[in-house]
Amino acid sequence: MTDINEEKFYVVAAKSELDATGQMHVDLNGEQILLCKDGDEYYAIAYMCSHEEFGLEGGTINNGCITCPYHGAEFRLKTGEVLAPPAYENIKTYSVRTDEDNISIGLAE
Ligand code: FES
Numbered sequence: 285m286t287d288i289n290e291e292k293f294y295v296v297a298a299k300s301e302l303d304a305t306g307q308m309h310v311d312l313n314g315e316q317i318l319l320c321k322d323g324d325e326y327y328a329i330a331y332m333c334s335h336e337e338f339g340l341e342g343g344t345i346n347n348g349c350i351t352c353p354y355h356g357a358e359f360r361l362k363t364g365e366v367l368a369p370p371a372y373e374n375i376k377t378y379s380v381r382t383d384e385d386n387i388s389i390g391l392a393e
Pocket of ligand 1: 334354
């Protein structure tokens, strides 16, 4: 049986780094990721929107969702599920762990 938890976690940011904008672009081993804060929760999603090749950075975050700043597609931060057009494909999400000060993202080994 395969262990589905075979991920390695990398510290990518201090929590304080997201205080100003609630978002941060992370290049983790070549994966382009957008780290997001919504209330007290942290999420890591694909940096690129699935509609066109534009970044989701700067999108509005509200109620666990992000709205793309370009044409308004909406995605659920926790699952990457697409909720509103013009995007129709879900986006990738990553596991996130936090400790008192730092945020880590998990990548499959
Ligand atoms: S690039 Fe995101 S909705 Fe068009």
